[in-house]
Amino acid sequence: MATIESGSDLVGHRLSAAERRDWRFLALFLGALLVLLAYFAPMFPYRIIQATTRFSKGTTIVAHFPVLIYRQHFIQARHPLKEELRDVQVRVAPVGHAGSGWSWLLALWEYPSYIPRLFSYLLVLLWPVLGALGALLFVGQAWFGAKGLPERWIPLTIYLTGLGPLALVLAWFHQFDFSTRLLALAQGSLQPRVGFWLALVGTLVMAFAALALRRETRRAVGNWWILVFVIGVSTWLLVRFKPYPFLEIWDFIYDGILVTLRLVITSFGFILLVSLLGGLGRISRSRLIYGIASLYVEIIRGIPLLVQLLFIWFALPQVFDSFGKLLIALSPALEKVGQWWIDLRLSPFTAAVLGLTICYGAYGSEIFRAGISSIHHGQMEAARSLGMTYFQAMRHIILPQAIRVILPPVGNEFVALLKDSSLVSVLAVSDLTRRGREYMARTFLSFDTWIMVALCYLVLTLFSSRAVEFIEAKTKFEH
């Protein structure tokens, strides 16, 4: 096992009394206690239970808790056609137990049906508590564990506690659905109370102490996951603070994201299969198989993906048609088969999967070929000399080793596929890009639409790159 040498003298032995009094441990411990206790004090004592939104020509929309807490802003954003927002009236009511943090969490827990709608609220309210519990576990391990400071958990503790203050502030924003208008309408009652401020101090102390522990470890703390997180949260905040037009765009393109993901994941499964077969074909001793595989790779790599997609979508039905007619002309006995071919129509989704698979399978074949050839031929000979068949040797000996070589470029292929999947929008597949185009055609909000679409792709690709890195790190072995 590769171990990271620790840069700390607090690691590897039971800590002495003096070492236990290190200020960072004390700060983590006291900060955590403060957060847990502050959740008993009044935090958000009032909530908006009803909001009536009126538009200039008389349209009135009434929203109640909890719809309000996640949709009021959206209601305002969606002007009825040719109407202007006139005014909003809100009713505010006190919350049980003076709206302490725990009572909010309990209330959410008692109404499980709220949780999917208020998931972001639950998460930001729960996060400081998770941070406090994590910090307590961490400090407990350092104080009472035989190995002293649990150095490998430092990065996790920093992430957990570092996000606490941000989470608390976002929890407050949730009280008025991120709408400064609602806040202005009920300013006094929506101000956070003592519990909020104490918890904020607690989370800040924990975050500061955890960050100060950074020099005790040589593990990388600031890695690229933070970028994924920052872009993701920025997109979310953009949607919450500027619901018009971003929430509307999000609502419109949301199903496009699902289509894109379904398309990419389905295609990727087939691509791996085609790549494996193509790769094996390219190292085959049989000239016929080698020839077919090579021809496939060479031809497909030379044609742009967009042209392939257009061919499959527009030209392939004609090919099916002619083939069916040919069959019928050849023999009346083939009438049924011929008619089947004539009637054959691919759905847009199938055509898209087919196009992406054929194109990326060719690139994948080359990756698999290179990966398999990179394994020393002695491995195959040793496996065969033990009596394994070619396929047993491939499965147990060659492929498990080749995976290590293949994985990084295949991961890159996945990210590239995610981006190139936007090309299928020409085939009437309602993917993310096509939904963006449709929204723009309706509203002419070109800048807002495409920045939102770009952000969605960016979050997806950044996340996949990190996931690939993670899997790569997991598949390494001693050599």
Next chain:
Amino acid sequence: MGATEDSYIIQVKDLRKTFHHGRVVALDGISLNVPKGQVTVIIGPSGSGKSTLLRCINYLEEPDSGTVIVDGMVLSEVENINEVRAEIGMVFQQFNLFPHLSVLDNIVLAQRVVRKRSRQEAVEIALDLLKKVGIPEKADAYPGQLSGGQQQRVAIARALAMQPKIMLFDEPTSALDPEMIKEVLDVMLELAREGMTMVVVSHEMGFARNAADRIIFMDAGKIVEDTTPEQLFEAPKEQRTREFLSKILH
């Protein structure tokens, strides 16, 4: 010779093998019979076809013409070559252990896949063999963590786990540091004493003297001299053998 055809476990008849579309002749009409339990050492200059001969015996290399009969089976005619290969253990110069598997799994895998043994049975056999080759404590290590000598001993254990009738050794000590050669040769000596049929390509003359029943000198794809070790070292018949021995015995 007094032995009948059937008592030979390996029979090679007029074997020919060329590489690069016939431009390089590796084996040029080799005939060789090995009785059961005999330890044969093959020596010869590099490129003389020693390794190719060995690899033809388990059909890792397919000869252009000639026949190989192992344990009564004609290799060019058998339906399933893998069944024959399982009866022929092979040890390589470069060890060729599987780096992604632990030492134990290196020995267990083929037993499970080829011999269809249960995991428990295969592990028992593997641990016994590791004891036999003197490194029972390395069962959970990975090949990359072992010395060359230890790796080669694992490779021998891996081959023995299939309970082969014949063991082929292709320069098993050539890639080893000098201080590790003995630990591998000791294991091979032990095997020879137990009566295993062995064909060894090696220039370890000490091993040839102590363990071999027969020594073959090959040059340019032909068997030049086929005799006992005593005879070969004391009074080689052929001029070519004398030249070669004078070069390697210094």
